[in-house]
Amino acid sequence: MMKIKCTLITIAFFTVFSAFSQTNLSNYKYVIVPNRFDFLKKKDQYQLNSLAKFLFEKHGFNAFLEGEDYPEDLKRNRCLALRSNVSAESGMFKTKLKIELMDCNDQIIYTSPMGESREKEYEKAYNIALRQAFEELGKLNYAYVSNENVSSLTSTSSTSQQLDVKNEVSEEIQELKAEIENLKKAKEIAKVEEKSDESPVVSKPNNREVSPELSKVITQPVNKKDSSDVLYAQPITNGFQLVDSSPKVVYKISKTGIDNVFLVEGKSALVYKRGNNWVIEYYVEDTMKTEALNIKF
Structure with missing residues (x-):
């Protein structure tokens, strides 16, 4: 009986957290992806930044690489966009990546669970781990809601x-x-x-x-x-x-x-x-x- 209660509490917690994250993300119209993540040495190394942009767009976000020609409303109001970052925690046997989304005041709005891979080659490992990290983000069913339609x-x-x-x-x-x-x-x-x-x-x-x-x-x-x-x-x-x-x-x-x-x-x-x-x-x-x-x- 105790185990069932704990399970129900856990499910309720993640349901509320998921709804809260979705509401927060829905307030932002764009996502800006940097040209280079901090754990990489070169711009778009292993095409990881381009992959991140592609995965954001796959899950309904309007994404831009940093420095691209932004829409006029984004030029006027940078707070319409979230800035994305991917950080790595690589061990001896696993490569781990997580996604962070921050607003224009550098406040973290969303952090994904860790994506993991046991591949030895960096290019394959990073690709698999990033795609896995995006899986939870995709479950939020993001859709932009303008200020006129807030609850x-x-x-x-x-x-x-x-x-x-x-x-x-x-x-x-x-x-x-x-x-x-x-x-x-x-x-x-x-x-x-x-x-x-x-x-x-x-x-x-x-x-x-x-x-x-x-x-x-x-x-x-x-x-x-x-x-x-x-x-x-x-x-x-x-x-x-x-x-x-x-x-x-x-x-x-x-x-x-x-x-x-x-x-x-x-x-x-x-x-x-x-x-x-x-x-x-x-x-x-x-x-x-x-x-x-x-x-x-």
Whole structure:
């Protein structure tokens, strides 16, 4: 009787785990396969990377080798794709491979059971072990489900996350309110300067002196970054997350009451539009630093 209970519990566990994995995977439209796995010395050695791409597609995934021409929606939003990896645990008599799938924040979404082979030749052993590792992935019956079709459970979870984000951001907004007001005044003063042909001394509208802090904001030089460092803006609650081509989340920015001015979550920093360019401003000790950002919305 005890054995039957244990068996039923085990079956129930794997059923729930399988359903959970399937739901997670269904939220992602693409899979990116690297050109070389870490345990191999060459790109596509033993044609293992090409085999992985083929097996992903066989089980319903839309897979691309790293560096291929990606679809437009994937170019705009790298978080639509999972990054795949295959790791090896080879012993004296067995070759073992497992598959890992990670999201754009490097969080592991899925790990397969080990595929095994006793073949002595690496090419045969890797081929057999990889195909075996893919067998469990195939049983999940993957099918992409867009955000518009997620379940009410996901919607409830999303609402909870939104409330958490709001609570975190509100505290930072309170801390940076003074900086936003200073920035707003500084931008107004900068507009007056642009219209004037006089010397580049900060003007004093309404006969009021300009504080040293506002002068720093206006005259702070911008450190230009490499034009290839493109950050893709992806909408989140109350703002955007800025993702590089890895893809990796570099900044999370929250909207303020001022157009084109954002708070940077986790930092005492602002992102705003200066002319036709986006910049980020932050303090290093008592010195304000300004850097240009190449943001694609």
